[in-house]
Amino acid sequence: xxxxxxxxxxxxxxxxxxxxxxxxxxxxxxxxxxxxxxxxxxxxxxxxxxxxxxxxxxxxxxxxxxxxxxxxxxxxxxxxxxxxxxxxxxxxxxxxxxxxxxxxxxxxxxxxxxxxxxxxxxxxxxxxxxxxxxxxxxxxxxxxxxxxxxxxxxxxxxxxxxxxxxxxxxxxxxxxxxxxxxxxxxxxxxxxxxxxxxxxxxxxxxxxxxxxxxxxxxxxxxxxxxxxxxxxxxxxxxxxxxxxxxxxxxxxxxxxxxxxxxxxxxxxxxxxxxxxxxxxxxxxxxxxxxx
Numbered sequence: 001x002x003x004x005x006x007x008x009x010x011x012x013x014x015x016x017x018x019x020x021x022x023x024x025x026x027x028x029x030x031x032x033x034x035x036x037x038x039x040x041x042x043x044x045x046x047x048x049x050x051x052x053x054x055x056x057x058x059x060x061x062x063x064x065x066x067x068x069x070x071x072x073x074x075x076x077x078x079x080x081x082x083x084x085x086x087x088x089x090x091x092x093x094x095x096x097x098x099x100x101x102x103x104x105x106x107x108x109x110x111x112x113x114x115x116x117x118x119x120x121x122x123x124x125x126x127x128x129x130x131x132x133x134x135x136x137x138x139x140x141x142x143x144x145x146x147x148x149x150x151x152x153x154x155x156x157x158x159x160x161x162x163x164x165x166x167x168x169x170x171x172x173x174x175x176x177x178x179x180x181x182x183x184x185x186x187x188x189x190x191x192x193x194x195x196x197x198x199x200x201x202x203x204x205x206x207x208x209x210x211x212x213x214x215x216x217x218x219x220x221x222x223x224x225x226x227x228x229x230x231x232x233x234x235x236x237x238x239x240x241x242x243x244x245x246x247x248x249x250x251x252x253x254x255x256x257x258x259x260x261x262x263x264x265x266x267x268x269x270x271x272x273x274x275x276x277x278x279x280x281x282x283x284x285x286x287x288x289x290x291x
Contacts, residue, residue, distance in 0.1 A: 015039035031155030129244030154265035159183035208274030218261035
């Protein structure tokens, strides 16, 4: 069944930094090549720097990262990083960690190798409907991804234009922008309404040249969509409250807990190439029920 077409493709070379839009990409079991290929590691705690701890790392969202001279199979691709003040850094330059220490006020190391059982620190605002409202804790990342990656959970994150439209309807005073949600693939779904991705959990999407994506879970949301990003996305604490009020599907991986969510996670059953405008089809039955 046709569900839409690829609207935009995104890659985020450094965890929690802004990414780059692509006209096409290959997809492997590790997702979009070069996506979340590096991250900053906190030298004091050993944890992965993530804007989920905004008081410490929120400024990373104002940085932009893009791959330079990338080719599939690159183990440590060169990354160009633009800081909030406009300065440009290259991932291989010797003093790059000093620049980040000055920016963030902490000693950090830019790395392409995650720590064993990599963790991030996460803040959950005091929001009604959020299962861990008003809490702060550390959690392991990448549990639904191949080892050695910096993904929060799975290697692919999908988002539909229907979900964005639904959120805009219930949050007319918010700047609802896909950049707040950091998807890899945005799917144009002009014939659908509401948070349609929820119904894809447990099913397979077919797209591009032979790509098969298994949708595993809705994407649970925390503080990041509410944070300021760049010059035209202001802080918006109301956005998470709105999501909590209107879309709290069960998350299979979390034992069926209902969590404020936008978009879905997917693993890669078969890789290939995907381009802007490619058709996206839904196939197969669910392998599990949402509890």
